[in-house]
Amino acid sequence: MIGKPHILSVNDVQRGIQALAAFLLGDASKWTELVSVNQLSPPYMTTNPGAVYGPPVATLALNSELPAGSTSLSLPNQPQGINVIYLSAAGNAQLVAESVNVESYNGQTLTLSTPTQNAYPSGARLQLFDAYNEGSIRVLLPGDTILIPVESNGSLTFGGSGQLIDTFGSDMAAYPPSFANGDFATVQGLDTLQQRMRAVIQTSVRSLPLYPTWGSRLPSSVGEPTNSVRWVAYLRQALLLLPEVSDVQNTSIAVTGSQVSVSATVYTHASNDAIQLYNENFII
Structure with missing residues (x-):
């Protein structure tokens, strides 16, 4: 069993651990799994920081x-x-x-x-x-990361490219822009999806006035320890903004300066095949 990271909102915490289990796991009775995987102590989650830090x-x-x-x-x-x-x-x-x-x-x-x-x-x-309580008390606050228990499916590989070429259509090549046959060059199929994934990862949240919630928090995370699960949570949140993406698993991130290397298994609504990103490099 592995855990997918989820950053808690105020609403998550206010609704309680059972409602969170219903939202994340599809079954309110699985709240004990959230508690066990994250080694939580009662009351498990709170909006009162005094209950955690004194x-x-x-x-x-x-x-x-x-x-x-x-x-x-x-x-x-x-x-x-x-x-x-x-x-x-x-x-x-x-x-x-x-x-x-x-x-x-x-x-x-x-x-x-x-x-x-x-x-x-x-x-x-x-x-x-003035003190951080690192003893036996483990209670989460809004902004903290909770791990969602999921069963590991082992190694996943990509297949079915012919089906996906028709599914994702084509778009103007944007990374980098180029010309072909007297017009803008285009990308097709999986290249279209990968271009969209690159765009959402490299766009900072709130940088687009008409779409302030679209983008990722990765650019603002440079300097944070690379072993923090927040990096993985931010990556997964960004990719799930794409309407064609249904799930993101097996994520890993390596950071060198302003360059981020991403590996992930991406599932889409249009196909049963998994798209494997391996060491995709982004400048943020």
């Missing part, structure tokens, strides 16, 4: 907007020894919140260990904690 040393309001992907914020004259911050605010469509570990604090600027996942407006709530 009482906050300070609760403040942001004095300016904090964009998604931020790695630091100005925070003068706060207690030393801050290990974790918890941000929460009402977003465009729902409440958003997350906890972020602190790398350092010099009395003026707080440097974060990983970039923030969400954008927070001026006035958003900011809680500071």
Whole structure:
């Protein structure tokens, strides 16, 4: 049994572990599997960071907007020894919140260990904690990653290319743009799908004003430890935005500077065949 990563939203946590099991596993009674795989302790999930980190040393309001992907914020004259911050605010469509570990604090600027996942407006709530509870308590907050238990199908290979060429159609070649026979060159079939996957991975969320939720968070994750399951979660979330993609499994990511090498098994609604990406390179 392996686990697919899923980043918890405020709504996931508020609905509870049984509703989450119904959503992720199709059966509310499988909530015990989520608990077992993730080694959770009661109450399993919470929107109250105090239940995980203890009482906050300070609760403040942001004095300016904090964009998604931020790695630091100005925070003068706060207690030393801050290990974790918890941000929460009402977003465009729902409440958003997350906890972020602190790398350092010099009395003026707080440097974060990983970039923030969400954008927070001026006035958003900011809680500071001076200790991280790493004992037997394992309770998840919004923004944390939960692993979804799935059965491993072993090695998967790609086949059925003739069927998929007709399925995915053609489009203008965009990586890189080129010309053929006096017109723009085109891609067909699987190349069309791979071009769309490349586009969604390399497009930052919120960078398209008319489609702010389309894209990935991978570009804002550079600097985060490469063994973090968030990389895999971000990749899977981005690929599932494509309407032809039904599932993404067996993902792995290697990062060198601004270059990301991706391997994944991608399933589509149009075929029973699996498309295997192996060491596909992206610049982010």
